[in-house]
Amino acid sequence: MIGVVGGGIAGLAAAYRLRERGHEVRVFEASETVGGLAASYETAGDPIEQFYHHLSRSEETIVELAEELGIGGDVAWLIGENAYYVDGVVHPLDKPWEILAYPHLSLYDTFRLGMLTLGIDVRGVVPRFDTYDELSDFEDTAVEEFVREHTTRGVAENFFDPLLDAKWGDRVDDVSAAWLLGRIRFRGERDILRGEILGYLDGGFERLLDALADAVGRDRIQTGARVTELGTEDGAVSSLTVDTDDGSETHDLDAVVVATMPNVLESLTGYECSIDFQAAVCALAWLDEPLTDTYWLNVADDAPFGALIEHTNFVSPERYGGDHLLYVASYVQHLDEELWRLDDDAICERWLDGIADLFPAFDPESVRRFEVARNPRAAPVYERGYLDEVIPYDLGDEVATGLYYAGMASRAQYPERSLNGGVVAGFKCADRIAER
Numbered sequence: 001m002i003g004v005v006g007g008g009i010a011g012l013a014a015a016y017r018l019r020e021r022g023h024e025v026r027v028f029e030a031s032e033t034v035g036g037l038a039a040s041y042e043t044a045g046d047p048i049e050q051f052y053h054h055l056s057r058s059e060e061t062i063v064e065l066a067e068e069l070g071i072g073g074d075v076a077w078l079i080g081e082n083a084y085y086v087d088g089v090v091h092p093l094d095k096p097w098e099i100l101a102y103p104h105l106s107l108y109d110t111f112r113l114g115m116l117t118l119g120i121d122v123r124g125v126v127p128r129f130d131t132y133d134e135l136s137d138f139e140d141t142a143v144e145e146f147v148r149e150h151t152t153r154g155v156a157e158n159f160f161d162p163l164l165d166a167k168w169g170d171r172v173d174d175v176s177a178a179w180l181l182g183r184i185r186f187r188g189e190r191d192i193l194r195g196e197i198l199g200y201l202d203g204g205f206e207r208l209l210d211a212l213a214d215a216v217g218r219d220r221i222q223t224g225a226r227v228t229e230l231g232t233e234d235g236a237v238s239s240l241t242v243d244t245d246d247g248s249e250t251h252d253l254d255a256v257v258v259a260t261m262p263n264v265l266e267s268l269t270g271y272e273c274s275i276d277f278q279a280a281v282c283a284l285a286w287l288d289e290p291l292t293d294t295y296w297l298n299v300a301d302d303a304p305f306g307a308l309i310e311h312t313n314f315v316s317p318e319r320y321g322g323d324h325l326l327y328v329a330s331y332v333q334h335l336d337e338e339l340w341r342l343d344d345d346a347i348c349e350r351w352l353d354g355i356a357d358l359f360p361a362f363d364p365e366s367v368r369r370f371e372v373a374r375n376p377r378a379a380p381v382y383e384r385g386y387l388d389e390v391i392p393y394d395l396g397d398e399v400a401t402g403l404y405y406a407g408m409a410s411r412a413q414y415p416e417r418s419l420n421g422g423v424v425a426g427f428k429c430a431d432r433i434a435e436r
Contacts, residue, residue: 001026002433003240003253005227005268008036009419010406011259012212012221013065013426019216021434026251027216028242030226034213037378038419040206041284041371044321047204050373051282052309052327054080055199057189059420061427062208066201069211079191080198080314083294084159085301085358090292094195109154116151117184123150135185135415138177140384146177163298166306169333171278171381179382182415200315205419230256230268230403237402255402255436257429259422261377262391262409269399275389275409279332280378281339283351286369287324290317291355291362304339304354305330323368328355335376344372379417380408390414393428402436404429 002018004011007029015025033039040047055062055075066072083092084102092098099110115122121131132138138146143164147156164172189197201207213221224244231239231250241250258265262273295314298307309327317324328351332340342350352364380386390411395403408417412424 001251001253003028003251003256004259005240005256005264006036006259006407007031007034007221007223008259008422009038009209009212010410010422010426011257012209012216013423014257014259014404014406014430015216015220015426016065016212017427017430018433021430023433025216025220027221028225028227028240029221029223032223034221034223035206035209037375038205038209040204043286043325044323046202046319047206048284048311048320048325049205050284050371051280051375051378052311052329053200053205053419054314055201055420056187056418057197057199058186059199059418062420062423063199065423066208066211069208069215071201071207071211074202074207075199076202077197077199078314079195080295081195081293082296082298083292085297085299087301088358090294090297092294094190095193104154104158106154109152109158112151113155113159119185121150132181135178135182136387138181139387141177142173142384143175143177143180144172146180162300166299167331168278168381169331171333171383174381174383176382176384176386176415178386179415186416186418198314202319227264227268230400232400235400237400253402255404255433257404257406257426257433259406259426259429261407262405263377265391265405265407269395269403271391271395271399273389273391273409275386276381276383277377277408278379278381279335279340279374279376281330281332281347281372281374283328283347283370283372285326285328285352285367287326288366288368290324291326291359299358301358303358304350308355331378333381340374344370347372377408380413382415386414387411393425394432404432 001024004015004027007027011027015027018025037051039050063075066075081094083090086104091102119132121128147160168175191197225242227240228243229241237256239250239252265271292310296309305328307329311325348370356362356364391405391409393404395405406425406429410425413421
């Protein structure tokens with residue numbers, strides 16, 4: 001039997017593929033529900049993720065999985081409109097004429113920004129179309145240095161710097177340019193007349209998790225089961241010990257897939273990973289009326305949050321009983337920061353007042369429900385030299401034969417973490433077990 005540590009999408013994907021290959025599996029999840037960062041809230045209609053989610057066109061593996069599970073036809077490709085809040089004004093930035101009208105970039109700035117997003121290097125006399133093909137070429141280049149060299153000072157100061165500050169805070173000097181290039185590529189498909197093309201699963205991604213759990217077999221998934229020890233014999237995996245409400249139990253196993261954060265892997269095996277993670281605080285507000293008419297609003301302002309993501313400007317509010325749903329989100333670089341230590345009520349008051357500062361017509365008292373989700377390891381910090389620290393899928397040489405890793409520090413989650421990356425990592429481990 002194969003054991004899977006972690007019931008997030010990577011663990012469920014690994015278990016699903018292993019079942020397809022004819023293996024017996026058992027998934028051990030420490031919390032009371034599966035899903036990890038894709039867990040949901042109930043609404044007056046469809047469930048909605050606690051942390052905002054969508055798909056990019058480049059995420060092919062998860063779409064193929066949805067098709068295998070019989071729900072591929074419910075992946076809807078929609079337009080996710082983007083805008084930038086600067087000096088009290090929301091500037092739409094989707095259509096060519098909107099981008100050209102953006103007052104904080106010159107025409108030349110806009111040209112250089114456009115060339116970078118298209119992957120064209122115009123620094124020389126002759127444009128180059130292959131400069132950015134290999135992301136690893138920019139692994140050791142600081143992202144701010146890269147922006148200034150490959151665009152203009154105006155683009156750096158008036159476009160990228162506020163975004164980088166919101167995303168990385170005082171860690172920005174550590175971040176690799178490969179991350180930015182990968183993100184541009186990851187989020188690159190657009191309808192030139194409408195905006196960015198993004199995907200969402202009708203009914204929410206909880207449907208995908210449910211379909212995966214059903215395919216694995218609910219009786220093979222044990223929640224409230226914290227793995228405390230990994231046993232080895234003659235250099236090979238032999239067992240897992242699990243703590244449950246009923247006590248401790250040990251399961252004899254032929255192989256183990258660890259589909260969790262690397263700190264869990266280290267606690268079980270001693271394998272050290274130096275990849276650092278940033279935390280995230282993400283709130284969801286229930287409104288009677290929309291706040292804006294855009295999906296993703298980046299904020300170049302001294303606001304107490306990093307971005308406003310108005311989900312029901314992307315997916316119809318009719319899916320949620322007519323409610324308008326607004327994510328308010330911020331990354332946290334260090335767990336001693338004030339934001340991380342605030343309780344939910346204090347975050348609610350601070351963030352709703354912050355929205356009112358940006359939009360004076362907004363009444364904080366109009367918010368009927370406000371939920372706060374937190375995760376201390378929401379995303380890796382993609383530092384320079386990151387690829388040297390990625391944990392291999394197969395840890396047979398490093399730790400023990402039969403040990404595999406599919407968590408957030410795997411190669412599939414580079415240069416941007418995603419649901420698709422979780423599925424890919426789970427599949428990679430399952431395929432290696434099947435080949436063995």
